[in-house]
Amino acid sequence: MDEILLVDDESGLLEILQITLNKEGFTNIHTASTGLQAIELVKKYSFDLIILDIMLPDIDGLEVCRQMRLESNALILFLTAKDEDTDKIIGLTVGGDDYITKPFNPLEIVARVKAHLRRQKRASSSLRRETPLTIWKLSENVRVIKESGxxxxxxxxxxxxxxxxxxxxxxxxxxxxxxxxxQLYQYVWGELSLGDDKTIAVHISRLRKKIEYDPKNPTILINSRGLGYKLLLSDNGGEH
Structure with a gap:
């Protein structure tokens, strides 16, 4: 059963989201109205998905996300004000997976939650079925192992x-x-995600910092201006 954490200081919004999610079959729902409460819950429970408001009374939601990432790889969906583009970009940079703009219809949240969890389950199911390990050699010092994540x-x-x-x-x-x-939104985020260049660009930037020798001059994850992104791999880069 999916474990979900809702973090917002508006008690009415938390109640509406919890009721709406309950009606859709999500029963393992925890709530927090402060950043400190949320961080303590993440240390205690293994969440599958977290909905996190950026504006919290004690700790900025962005800092909460940074601390959550020390404990959890759960999907994190930020709640942001309509025009706060800077917060959206920073939120993705510190470890968020997607964002939802306020005001919103609670049913939009449910649809987004279902889409993200569905894709995650499909990916997990695929990993369990596939043997032996699928390994990609991206460079002399970088390996990616699919099944073990x-x-x-x-x-x-x-x-x-x-x-x-x-x-x-x-x-x-x-x-x-x-x-x-x-295309990347369609294949990785799903049809219900926002078609915003910033989300993809920030995730690519985060990956480059992990796998590129020089992230500012990438040789693996390439941006073809006006066209999109590609991963360069030599013919013998894949190991199975």
């Missing part, structure tokens, strides 16, 4: 949030092919 850089494992890793796996499975932002 690992990125190995210089023989050390690098932490990677779920959505970020899912994007990397998709590009590894389709090497040397350019994908537009719209």
């Amino acid at each position: 690992q990125i190995i850089v210089n023989k050390k494992e690098i932490d990677c949030p779920a959505k970020e890793f899912e994007l990397l796996i998709f590009l590894c499975e389709h090497p040397n092919r350019i994908f537009s932002v719209r």
Whole structure:
């Protein structure tokens, strides 16, 4: 059963979201009205998805996300004010997977939650069925192991949030092919996600910091201006 955490200081909004999610069959729902409460809950429970408001009374939601990422790779969906583009970008940079703009229809939240969890389950199911391990050699010092969810850089494992890793796996499975932002949303985020260049760009930037020798001059994750992104992989880059 999916474990969901709702974090917002508006008690009425928390109640509406909880009731709406309950009606759709989500019963393992925890709530927090402050950042400190949310961080303590993440240390205590293994959440599948977290809905996190950026504006909290004690700790900024962005800092809460940073601290959550030390404990959890759960999907994190930010709640942001309508025109706060800067918060959206920073939220993705610190480890968020997607964002939802206020005001919103609670049914939109439910649809987004279902889409993200459905894709995550499909990915997990696929990983359990596939043997032996699928390993990509992205460079002399970088390996990606699909089934174990690992990125190995210089023989050390690098932490990677779920959505970020899912994007990397998709590009590894389709090497040397350019994908537009719209296509990456469709294949990795799902049809209900926002078609915004910033989300893809920030996730690519985060991946580059993990796998590129020089993130400012990438040789693995390439941006073909006006076309999209591709992952460069030599013919012998995939190991099985």
